[in-house]
Amino acid sequence: MSHKKLSITGTFLDEISHDINHQNWGEAEWEKDFSAMKSIGIDTVILIRAGYKRWITYPSSTLINQEGCYQPYQDLVAMFLRLSEQFDMQFYFGLYDSGNYWVNGAYEKESALNMKVIQEVWDQYGDSPSFGGWYFSHEINRSNPGIIEQYAVLGNFCKSLTDLPILISPYIDGKKALMAHESSLTKAGHISLEQHHREWDEILSQVKDAVDIVAFQDGHVDYHELLDFMKVNKQLCDKYGLAYWTNCESFDRDMPIKFLPIKWDKMRLKLEIAQAAGVNKAITFEFSHFMSPNSSFAQGRALFDRYKEYIDD
Amino acid sequence: MSHKKLSITGTFLDEISHDINHQNWGEAEWEKDFSAMKSIGIDTVILIRAGYKRWITYPSSTLINQEGCYQPYQDLVAMFLRLSEQFDMQFYFGLYDSGNYWVNGAYEKESALNMKVIQEVWDQYGDSPSFGGWYFSHEINRSNPGIIEQYAVLGNFCKSLTDLPILISPYIDGKKALMAHESSLTKAGHISLEQHHREWDEILSQVKDAVDIVAFQDGHVDYHELLDFMKVNKQLCDKYGLAYWTNCESFDRDMPIKFLPIKWDKMRLKLEIAQAAGVNKAITFEFSHFMSPNSSFAQGRALFDRYKEYIDD
Amino acid sequence: MSHKKLSITGTFLDEISHDINHQNWGEAEWEKDFSAMKSIGIDTVILIRAGYKRWITYPSSTLINQEGCYQPYQDLVAMFLRLSEQFDMQFYFGLYDSGNYWVNGAYEKESALNMKVIQEVWDQYGDSPSFGGWYFSHEINRSNPGIIEQYAVLGNFCKSLTDLPILISPYIDGKKALMAHESSLTKAGHISLEQHHREWDEILSQVKDAVDIVAFQDGHVDYHELLDFMKVNKQLCDKYGLAYWTNCESFDRDMPIKFLPIKWDKMRLKLEIAQAAGVNKAITFEFSHFMSPNSSFAQGRALFDRYKEYIDD
Numbered sequence: 057m058s059h060k061k062l063s064i065t066g067t068f069l070d071e072i073s074h075d076i077n078h079q080n081w082g083e084a085e086w087e088k089d090f091s092a093m094k095s096i097g098i099d100t101v102i103l104i105r106a107g108y109k110r111w112i113t114y115p116s117s118t119l120i121n122q123e124g125c126y127q128p129y130q131d132l133v134a135m136f137l138r139l140s141e142q143f144d145m146q147f148y149f150g151l152y153d154s155g156n157y158w159v160n161g162a163y164e165k166e167s168a169l170n171m172k173v174i175q176e177v178w179d180q181y182g183d184s185p186s187f188g189g190w191y192f193s194h195e196i197n198r199s200n201p202g203i204i205e206q207y208a209v210l211g212n213f214c215k216s217l218t219d220l221p222i223l224i225s226p227y228i229d230g231k232k233a234l235m236a237h238e239s240s241l242t243k244a245g246h247i248s249l250e251q252h253h254r255e256w257d258e259i260l261s262q263v264k265d266a267v268d269i270v271a272f273q274d275g276h277v278d279y280h281e282l283l284d285f286m287k288v289n290k291q292l293c294d295k296y297g298l299a300y301w302t303n304c305e306s307f308d309r310d311m312p313i314k315f316l317p318i319k320w321d322k323m324r325l326k327l328e329i330a331q332a333a334g335v336n337k338a339i340t341f342e343f344s345h346f347m348s349p350n351s352s353f354a355q356g357r358a359l360f361d362r363y364k365e366y367i368d369d
Numbered sequence: 370m371s372h373k374k375l376s377i378t379g380t381f382l383d384e385i386s387h388d389i390n391h392q393n394w395g396e397a398e399w400e401k402d403f404s405a406m407k408s409i410g411i412d413t414v415i416l417i418r419a420g421y422k423r424w425i426t427y428p429s430s431t432l433i434n435q436e437g438c439y440q441p442y443q444d445l446v447a448m449f450l451r452l453s454e455q456f457d458m459q460f461y462f463g464l465y466d467s468g469n470y471w472v473n474g475a476y477e478k479e480s481a482l483n484m485k486v487i488q489e490v491w492d493q494y495g496d497s498p499s500f501g502g503w504y505f506s507h508e509i510n511r512s513n514p515g516i517i518e519q520y521a522v523l524g525n526f527c528k529s530l531t532d533l534p535i536l537i538s539p540y541i542d543g544k545k546a547l548m549a550h551e552s553s554l555t556k557a558g559h560i561s562l563e564q565h566h567r568e569w570d571e572i573l574s575q576v577k578d579a580v581d582i583v584a585f586q587d588g589h590v591d592y593h594e595l596l597d598f599m600k601v602n603k604q605l606c607d608k609y610g611l612a613y614w615t616n617c618e619s620f621d622r623d624m625p626i627k628f629l630p631i632k633w634d635k636m637r638l639k640l641e642i643a644q645a646a647g648v649n650k651a652i653t654f655e656f657s658h659f660m661s662p663n664s665s666f667a668q669g670r671a672l673f674d675r676y677k678e679y680i681d682d
Numbered sequence: 683m684s685h686k687k688l689s690i691t692g693t694f695l696d697e698i699s700h701d702i703n704h705q706n707w708g709e710a711e712w713e714k715d716f717s718a719m720k721s722i723g724i725d726t727v728i729l730i731r732a733g734y735k736r737w738i739t740y741p742s743s744t745l746i747n748q749e750g751c752y753q754p755y756q757d758l759v760a761m762f763l764r765l766s767e768q769f770d771m772q773f774y775f776g777l778y779d780s781g782n783y784w785v786n787g788a789y790e791k792e793s794a795l796n797m798k799v800i801q802e803v804w805d806q807y808g809d810s811p812s813f814g815g816w817y818f819s820h821e822i823n824r825s826n827p828g829i830i831e832q833y834a835v836l837g838n839f840c841k842s843l844t845d846l847p848i849l850i851s852p853y854i855d856g857k858k859a860l861m862a863h864e865s866s867l868t869k870a871g872h873i874s875l876e877q878h879h880r881e882w883d884e885i886l887s888q889v890k891d892a893v894d895i896v897a898f899q900d901g902h903v904d905y906h907e908l909l910d911f912m913k914v915n916k917q918l919c920d921k922y923g924l925a926y927w928t929n930c931e932s933f934d935r936d937m938p939i940k941f942l943p944i945k946w947d948k949m950r951l952k953l954e955i956a957q958a959a960g961v962n963k964a965i966t967f968e969f970s971h972f973m974s975p976n977s978s979f980a981q982g983r984a985l986f987d988r989y990k991e992y993i994d995d
Contacts, residue, residue, distance in 0.1 A: 073624075075625055076624070077621055077630070078621075078632035078634075080630065080632065080633045080671035080672045081671060082674070082678065085671070110592065124593060126593075126638060129634055129637065130634075236625040237554050237625045238552060239552040314625045314626065315625075351667075352666065352668050352671075
């Protein structure tokens with residue numbers, strides 16, 4: 057493997073998914089996929105969220121009793137931790153997304169609920185040697201006092217329990233910042249580079265003590281705009297002492313079917329741009345659906361082959 | 370196999386499809402799939418419709434001459450009956466959907482056409498030992514005098530020929546009652562439980578002599594609302610002496626790609642709710658695309674594995 | 683193989699794609715697919731376009747320097763020509779589509795740019811024995827003075843270099859003339875047969891010296907309308923001394939997922955209609971995604987089987 061190339065060393069685990077169809081894997085299939093991750097050097101897995109609305113990943117008495125969430129049939133957090141230990145990976149726990157409170161401005165309620173979840177999870181799973189960090193699953197694109205305060209509250213709470221790193225993965229409010237169910241491919245009124253710089257300078261100045269790693273998503277601006285945005289992100293992360301990772305999306309935002317695996321050339325270009333911008337680490341959303349030899353999509357299995365050829369070259 | 374669990378013992382056959390892509394199977398592939406159905410205990414297959422607009426499943430002189438339908442290349446009704454006999458299943462014949470007359474209020478024309486189709490089909494295929502019933506393919510969600518009259522006319526006509534059971538599969542006008550090509554995921558102005566109760570009390574009181582089995586689709590309300598709706602449906606079916614089946618959808622309505630196979634946990638939850646509500650039988654829309662070991666979708670092949678593990682446990 | 687049936691003897695190569703997800707094939711996969719094409723008698727391959735916006739198929743100094751296109755990782759034109767030579771096929775080169783100039787009325791700029799591309803390509807690849815023609819990738823449906831002038835300018839330029847044939851593949855402005863990302867399935871205000879006749883008489887009278895082959899797309903009108911439109915197309919092509927091919931689409935325009943492989947019966951019907959209308963040759967958009975034994979879509983692999991059964995019968 058060439059040491060010159062930026063390679064993917066982390067992936068999200070998209071359970072519970074917002075918008076990506078489930079592959080209906082059981083534990084045997086997940087074990088096989090962790091093995092495939094390991095084979096290309098993935099050392100970090102990030103649970104996208106503890107739950108979304110009523111569907112949750114682990115039998116949380118908080119969420120079941122307080123929010124009416126469904127009792128899960130399987131403890132995915134326990135399973136992912138077991139597999140992380142088996143394959144010597146670090147596991148980041150993604151917070152619960154109510155799909156409700158914070159969306160409607162009730163940030164304090166979202167925070168209070170998640171503090172209970174964090175405490176519960178830390179009590180229950182915190183002694184796993186693979187429990188490696190927290191992921192704040194409430195995505196942000198623009199400056200927003202409510203979410204910044206939420207980050208601060210939750211960051212302080214996590215750090216009161218443990219000094220594990222805290223990861224966020226914001227997106228740029230670029231021309232491709234659309235919801236998956238929207239039929240259009242381009243957003244009107246997207247942000248300029250200068251405005252992005254200004255707003256994220258403000259945001260990071262306020263959350264710098266609450267988070268440790270910022271992994272900007274790389275799919276919301278056009279490919280020829282990406283280097284400039286990444287340079288700004290890098291400069292701002294450096295300014296505030298934060299690690300800058302790239303969240304290199306392995307699904308294709310440019311096509312009517314939302315979403316199938318990305319064209320390899322696009323992913324390669326984004327990795328090369330990220331490397332030029334000086335990112336510290338590349339993770340992807342996400343390996344199992346979109347670039348795994350076990351993917352349900354043949355295009356994803358082929359993406360794995362192309363990626364391997366590239367990285368092994 | 371546990372006798373405690375509600376299992377899927379029937380499936381629709383989605384020919385001619387409104388909105389699900391064809392798998393391009395020939396007779397050998399269909400035989401293999403009937404064998405897979407049989408292996409999990411499916412004893413009932415329901416042709417979703419005799420035809421839709423100009424595409425039809427059997428060489429109907431009525432539909433070809435009167436409606437300008439295309440001459441089919443294959444007699445699917447004959448093939449499905451052959452396979453039903455071979456695998457000892459009951460076949461329900463789904464009526465023709467003009468996609469035109471009844472949609473535009475011409476219920477009498479839709480009925481008159483379908484009486485000819487029913488007579489033609491009964492003359493041509495009625496002696497098959499697997500010809501087990503009729504399925505009224507014109508789906509209904511709210512009270513509608515025209516469609517109720519259509520059901521009555523067609524029910525009486527079928528019963529004048531044979532006492533085979535008549536099945537309908539209505540849907541609840543819930544928050545997920547959207548057309549497949551609509552990009553949104555949630556419908557505004559969906560029905561309340563009380564209104565649903567009121568309208569279906571009225572509907573069933575009027576169609577109770579024309580139909581025998583009501584298999585409500587289970588995908589148009591949220592999972593936590595489903596038990597209440599199913600209890601109402603059960604109570605109403607009991608009141609009018611109708612069998613209450615659940616049409617447990619095996620495709621996922623919550624995702625932008627319309628449609629891929631459902632997440633197994635969702636299907637399992639719906640089956641458990643249906644069992645709690647006291648349904649008499651579970652069928653699915655539908656096995657071959659979404660939960661078959663022969664599905665074109667890997668997610669569906671995995672759904673079969675998860676379902677098998679569950680039901681065999 | 684029956685000599686009575688119209689068979690597919692040409693296919694587009696959908697690189698760079700507008701709207702179809704990439705299969706992430708490398709050269710080995712492409713070689714395998716050319717072999718599959720050859721096995722069913724395909725003798726003509728048509729590059730859909732040299733590039734689209736900033737993504738291009740060959741390392742064009744014109745497009746990279748002048749338009750800021752990305753340096754391609756692979757020379758697809760060279761690869762396709764190699765494979766065409768290996769399998770004894772004719773390769774048509776599709777022009778560059780800026781997705782910008784001509785769309786915004788700057789036809790002269792689109793033409794000027796493409797003249798440079800044509801010259802560059804002819805210099806670089808023109809001596810390949812498989813370089814068989816030019817394809818004008820700027821699709822047209824209605825009479826439009828700007829695009830007609832563009833065709834004339836580019837046609838004259840190509841013919842000044844070589845007498846290789848020039849192909850266009852227009853579409854009918856029918857009820858299914860929608861963009862892939864639009865959620866609707868039917869277009870309001872589509873063209874009548876008479877208007878189509880009138881406009882295309884005018885168009886072809888003006889481009890008859892600039893192009894040699896007109897391969898109308900067959901997917902934008904309903905199946906029962908197709909014969910009438912094709913007869914008009916045939917009559918007009920005969921009138922102006924142009925070859926009339928059919929571009930028989932192998933993807934399904936009638937389904938919410940845009941796009942999966944077409945139902946075989948639909949493709950068969952379109953081929954039979956095209957034969958009845960007297961077309962000279964059938965090509966498809968396109969083999970590799972939608973009707974190849976190597977397709978990422980199982981439905982496409984099955985379409986290949988059904989097509990083979992038909993054509994070999």
